[in-house]
Amino acid sequence: MRQLVYILLLVILLPATAHAVQDAAYPFDDAFKATVYGTPPEMTYKIEKPVKPKVEAIRIENRKVPDVFSYSAAMNYSKALQKDEAPLIFIVAGTGAEHNSAKMRFLTQAFYQAGFHVVALSSPTHMNFLVSVSQHAAPGYVPYDVEDLYRVMLWIKEDIEKERDVSDYYVTGYSLGALHTAFLSKLDDDRGDFNFRKALMINPPVSLYHSVGRIDSWLTPENLGDKSVHDEIDRMVDLFSDYYKSAEVTDLDDNFLYDLVTHVDLEGKDLKALIGVDFRVSSSAMIFASDVCLQAGYVVPTDAYPLSSTTPLMPYSEVAFEISFKSYLDEFLLPYLQYLDPGIDHYTMIQRCSLYEIRDYLETADKVMVIGNRNDPILNEYDLSFIDKVFGERATFFPTGGHCGNIMYGPFVEKMLGMVTP
Amino acid sequence: MINRIHTLLIISVQLSLLLVMGACGVTTTARIDPALTLENPGFQTSVSHAPDPDDTDTIRDIEFMEVYDPWEPMNRSLYNFNAGFDDYVFLPVTNAYETVLPVPVRSGVSNFIQNANEVPTFVNCLLQGRIEKSAITFSRFAINSTFGVLGVMDLASNNEDLQLQKEDVGQTLGRWGVGNGPYFVMPILGPSNLRDTVGFGGDLLLVLYQMKYAYKILGVKNTKTLAITELLIRSINKRSNEPFRYHSTGSPFEYEMIRFIYTKRRELDVER
Numbered sequence: 001m002r003q004l005v006y007i008l009l010l011v012i013l014l015p016a017t018a019h020a021v022q023d024a025a026y027p028f029d030d031a032f033k034a035t036v037y038g039t040p041p042e043m044t045y046k047i048e049k050p051v052k053p054k055v056e057a058i059r060i061e062n063r064k065v066p067d068v069f070s071y072s073a074a075m076n077y078s079k080a081l082q083k084d085e086a087p088l089i090f091i092v093a094g095t096g097a098e099h100n101s102a103k104m105r106f107l108t109q110a111f112y113q114a115g116f117h118v119v120a121l122s123s124p125t126h127m128n129f130l131v132s133v134s135q136h137a138a139p140g141y142v143p144y145d146v147e148d149l150y151r152v153m154l155w156i157k158e159d160i161e162k163e164r165d166v167s168d169y170y171v172t173g174y175s176l177g178a179l180h181t182a183f184l185s186k187l188d189d190d191r192g193d194f195n196f197r198k199a200l201m202i203n204p205p206v207s208l209y210h211s212v213g214r215i216d217s218w219l220t221p222e223n224l225g226d227k228s229v230h231d232e233i234d235r236m237v238d239l240f241s242d243y244y245k246s247a248e249v250t251d252l253d254d255n256f257l258y259d260l261v262t263h264v265d266l267e268g269k270d271l272k273a274l275i276g277v278d279f280r281v282s283s284s285a286m287i288f289a290s291d292v293c294l295q296a297g298y299v300v301p302t303d304a305y306p307l308s309s310t311t312p313l314m315p316y317s318e319v320a321f322e323i324s325f326k327s328y329l330d331e332f333l334l335p336y337l338q339y340l341d342p343g344i345d346h347y348t349m350i351q352r353c354s355l356y357e358i359r360d361y362l363e364t365a366d367k368v369m370v371i372g373n374r375n376d377p378i379l380n381e382y383d384l385s386f387i388d389k390v391f392g393e394r395a396t397f398f399p400t401g402g403h404c405g406n407i408m409y410g411p412f413v414e415k416m417l418g419m420v421t422p
Numbered sequence: 423m424i425n426r427i428h429t430l431l432i433i434s435v436q437l438s439l440l441l442v443m444g445a446c447g448v449t450t451t452a453r454i455d456p457a458l459t460l461e462n463p464g465f466q467t468s469v470s471h472a473p474d475p476d477d478t479d480t481i482r483d484i485e486f487m488e489v490y491d492p493w494e495p496m497n498r499s500l501y502n503f504n505a506g507f508d509d510y511v512f513l514p515v516t517n518a519y520e521t522v523l524p525v526p527v528r529s530g531v532s533n534f535i536q537n538a539n540e541v542p543t544f545v546n547c548l549l550q551g552r553i554e555k556s557a558i559t560f561s562r563f564a565i566n567s568t569f570g571v572l573g574v575m576d577l578a579s580n581n582e583d584l585q586l587q588k589e590d591v592g593q594t595l596g597r598w599g600v601g602n603g604p605y606f607v608m609p610i611l612g613p614s615n616l617r618d619t620v621g622f623g624g625d626l627l628l629v630l631y632q633m634k635y636a637y638k639i640l641g642v643k644n645t646k647t648l649a650i651t652e653l654l655i656r657s658i659n660k661r662s663n664e665p666f667r668y669h670s671t672g673s674p675f676e677y678e679m680i681r682f683i684y685t686k687r688r689e690l691d692v693e694r
Contacts, residue, residue, distance in 0.1 A: 057450040064460045071669045074450050098672045126672050135458055229483045245694040285673040296465050301472040309502050310495040315473035317675040318482040331469040339465045
C-alpha cells in the first residue's frame with residue numbers, strides 16, 4: 001500500500017514535460033548533424049491553432065498510368081484556405097518529398113498561421129507527381145519540371161478562385177523546390193498568369209547537378225573508407241535496433257525518430273552516409289517510376305512488361321538503389337532529352353538546371369529572395385558567393401543549420417515569414 | 423435499458439456515418455490535355471541495370487531488406503485490397519468517429535480500451551516470465567482502474583517508470599522460440615506473419631474471454647449486441663490511433679519497405 005501511495009505521489013507531482021525555450025540558440029553547429037537531427041521539438045516554431053489541410057486531387061483524362069501505379073493515378077496536393085480574402089502561397093517540396101511530408105506539413109501550418117491561403121505541392125521528383133501529371137515523365141530536368149508545376153498551379157488557381165477571393169499570389173519552396181521557385185517566378189514574369197508578389201527560395205541549391213554530386217559522393221569509398229555501402233547501412237540498422245531495444249518507446253512517431261538519431265552516436269561520415277542513403281531511397285523510387293512509365297529498359301527489362309500489381313519488385317528496388325543520381329542524369333535523362341530534342345548537350349542540361357541559367361533575371365528581380373544557411377553542405381564557397389553577388393540584400397543566411405536542419409527553428413521561421421509578409 | 427441505449431447508440435453512429443461519409447475523402451478534378459496522356463515515346467536507354475536472376479553472388483546494398491515471402495503475389499493482392507478497404511470503408515468510418523466524438527471523449531475511450539488491454543498484456547508478460555514488465559503492467563492497471571476512473575484517464579503514463587508495455591501472444595510465441603514463418607498480409611488487419619497470425623487468434627481469444635467475464639460481472643443480458651459494438655469500437659479506435667496510410671510513403675517499393683519494417687520491428691519487440 002505504501003508503494004502505491006508513493007507511486008501516486010510521483011504521478012501527481014510529475015507534470016507532463018513541456019519546455020518552452022523558443023529563443024535558445026540553434027543547438028547543432030555541425031552542418032551534418034543539423035541536416036540529420038533537424039530542430040529539437042522544444043525549439044520548433046509554435047503553431048497556435050493547427051489547421052487540418054484538405055487533400056485534393058487532379059486526374060488527367062485518358063492518361064495511360066501503368067497498372068503497377070494505379071493507386072497513384074491522380075496527383076494529390078494539400079490546401080488550407082482562410083475564411084475570407086487572403087493572399088495565396090504555393091509551396092513546392094524538396095527532392096522526393098510529398099505535399100504532406102513533415103517539412104511540408106510544417107510550412108503549410110506556418111504560412112497558414114501567417115494569414116495565407118496555402119497550397120502545398122509534391123516535388124516533380126516525387127513518384128505521385130511524375131506518374132500522374134508529368135508530361136515527359138523523367139524528372140530532374142528543371143525546365144520540364146517547372147512547366148509541369150506551372151500548369152498544375154494554373155489549374156489549382158482556377159479552382160480556388162471559384163471558392164475564395166485571392167488578393168495576391170506568392171510562391172516558395174525548399175531545397176530543389178527552392179530552385180523551382182526561382183524558375184517559376186521567371187516563367188510567370190514572362191507569361192503574367194500569377195504576377196507573384198514574392199518568390200522565396202528556402203535553402204536552394206545553385207546547381208542541381210553539383211549539389212547531387214556532393215550528396216552522391218558521401219556514399220563513395222572516399223567517404224566510407226574501408227566499408228561498403230552495404231556494410232555501412234547494416235551497421236546503422238544495428239545501431240538503431242540497439243537503441244530501439246533499450247529505449248522506452250511504444251510509438252514510432254517523429255519524436256521517437258528525433259530521439260533515435262540524437263541518442264545514437266553517429267560520426268561525421270555516418271551522418272553523411274545517412275543523408276546519402278536517404279537521398280538514394282528517394283532517387284531509386286523516382287528512377288524506377290520513370291523507367292516504368294517510359295518502358296525505357298533501364299531498370300526493368302522490356303520483356304518483363306506488363307508489370308502487374310502483384311509483381312514482386314524487390315530485385316528492381318535493389319538495383320535502382322545502387323544507381324547514383326549522376327548516373328541517372330548521364331545514362332537515362334540526357335539520352336532521353338536528346339531523343340526528344342537533339343540539340344541538347346551535357347553542358348546545356350546542367351546549365352539549365354542551375355541558377356546560372358537565369359542569372360540576369362535574378363539580379364534584377366527584387367521579388368525573388370533567398371533564406372538559407374552558411375554551412376549548408378549542398379553548397380560550396382562558389383555557390384555561396386554566387387548567391388551573395390546575385391541577390392545581395394535579398395539573401396539572408398543563418399550561420400548554422402545545415403541543409404534545412406533549422407527550417408522549423410523559431411527565429412528562422414520568423415525571419416522567413418517576415419520576408420514574405422508586408 | 424442498456425440494450426435500448428445500445429440500439430440508440432448504433433443508430434446514431436450509423437446516421438452520422440451516412441452524413442459524414444459523403445463529405446470526407448479526396449475530391450478529384452479531371453483535366454483534359456492531349457499532351458499529358460503518357461503515350462510511350464519509344465525511347466530506350468543504351469545502358470541497362472536490369473537485375474540478373476542468375477546472379478546470386480553480388481552483395482546488394484539493401485539486400486538486408488529481403489524477407490521470406492513465398493506467398494508474395496497473394497500478399498500483394500491482399501495489400502491492395504486492404505488499401506482499398508481503408509479508403510472506402512475503414513478511414514471514412516474512422517473520420518466519422520473522429521468528427522462525431524470530441525477529443526476528450528475519444529481519448530477517454532482510447533484510454534479505457536488501453537486499460538482493459540493491460541490484462542492480456544499482463545498474461546503475456548507472465549507467460550514470458552518477465553517479472554518487471556508484469557509488475558509495471560499490474561501497477562498501471564491498478565492505478566488507472568482506480569484513480570484513473572476505470573481507466574478513462576491514463577495517469578500511470580505520467581510516471582517515467584510506468585510506461586505502457588506491449589506484449590501479445592505473437593511475441594510470447596517468439597519468446598518461446600517459435601520462428602516467424604512466412605510473411606503474411608492479413609485481410610483488413612495488415613502486415614503479419616504466420617506466427618503472429620496465430621498469435622492474433624490467441625489475442626482475440628483472450629479479449630473475448632475478458633469481455634465475457636466483464637459482462638457477467640456487470641450482469642449484461644444481451645451480450646451479443648454489446649460484444650459486436652465493443653469489437654467495432656475497438657477496431658475504429660485502433661485505426662484512429664494508427665497514423666499509417668496506404669500508399670503514403672511515396673515509394674513504389676512501399677510493400678517491400680513495410681514488409682521489412684514490420685519484420686524487423688517484431689524481431690526487436692520479441693527481444694526487448
